[in-house]
Amino acid sequence: MRGALFSTVVAATWLAHALSIPDSFRAALSRVHGQEPLVSPERYLIELAPGETRWVTDDEKWQLRREGANFFDITDTPELGTARRGTAATVTFPHKPAYNESIHPLIKELDKKQMSSHLETFTGFHTRYYKSDYGRQSSEWLFDQVNKTLTNAGVGTVKPFKHSWGQNSIIATLPGKSEKTVVIGAHQDSINLFLPSILAAPGADDDGSGTVTILEALRVLLMDEDILHGKAENTVEFHWYSAEEGGLLGSQAIFSDYEKHGRDVKAMLQTDMDGYTHATLAAGEPESVGVITDFVDPGLTAFIKQIVSTYCTIPFVETKCGYACSDHASASKAGYPSAFVIESDFKYSDKKIHTTEDKMEFLDFDHMLQHARLTLGLAYELAFAEFE
DSSP states (O other): OOOOOOOOOHHHHHHHHHTTSOHHHHHHHHHHHTOOOSSOSOOEEEEEETTEEEEEOHHHHHHHHHTTOOOEEOSSOTTTTTTTTTTOOOOOOOSSOOOHHHHHHHHTTOOHHHHHHHHHHHTTSSOOOTTSHHHHHHHHHHHHHHHHHHHHHTOOEEEEEOOTTSOOEEEEEEOOSSSOEEEEEEEOOOOOSSSTTTSOOOOIIIIIIHHHHHHHHHHHHTTOHHHHTTOSSSEEEEEEESOSTTTSHHHHHHHHHHHHTTOOEEEEEEEOOOOOOHHHHHTTOOOOEEEEOSSSOHHHHHHHHHHHHHHOSSOEEEEOOOTTOSTHHHHHHTTOOEEEEESSOGGGSOSSTTSTTOOGGGOOHHHHHHHHHHHHHHHHHHHSOOOO
């Protein structure tokens, strides 16, 4: 997740100053940890708002992120969205959920122990920073888990979507009767915004929580006989994006490729940070699913609200996160309908993200199970939706 605000603390200030240590020390520390250098001489073109661009270094990127800024890094994808501009048709979503009888038995199979087990390993990597060797290792481990899930079910394919920085994105595909596609996404990378190449970034909530939630939804979706036998109307894909923290790099690369090849994506849901409830409850507010309402497709978002009401046992709350705040923005920019759900009202979301303290011990796995119910319900409903 990108753009969350941090409270000012002495330790954070010290670490921010640490970014100005001599290059010789930076390089030495990086070699010790087997990471990329802390600061690259390269400059990157970022987009902070439509039409507002700026060339920055990595160091300047992280400074912007610490200040709460969201952006696309468009250095390699400056034309994302141009191929479909003015031609993308409006997608009509179902008026209401229609597969309760099939989905409710599946919901009972969702297992928070599975999510906890996966997240324990996933957060065990020192960092999942996309330029680090740890980021490569964690991606390879995640690929293996997805592959095992599909192999155990005996259906579907998984492939890496390769990137120049070393940490691959991952795409799992469940073929349907058409090439019309529904995408369920989360991002796999983590970051420590103070010293990305050195400090630990367990990334339990951001976005380890979303990563293991959609993996669990995939596992249970594959228990349905109609899904197993390819009887769904539409193809369903599960994506785990690399380098979200660097400016939505992995998702931009994928949706740029989809746009260029004329892929017919009917819906994309991003799950980014779905495990933290402490601030909500401490404020005396009810536990709820945060449904983002800005820079999203209104029709898909309205249907997601119905999914929450039908398949979750907690309500939803509308909230906003700003421009380019997670990977759904890449799908939207490419002209595909997208939506985004988060753990709470944005103001109560986890402030420990992007630090060493984004740990499993602060997460609520019962709440993550609610998001798994949502993900499973939406994936099933849209797999069988009859789109034009």
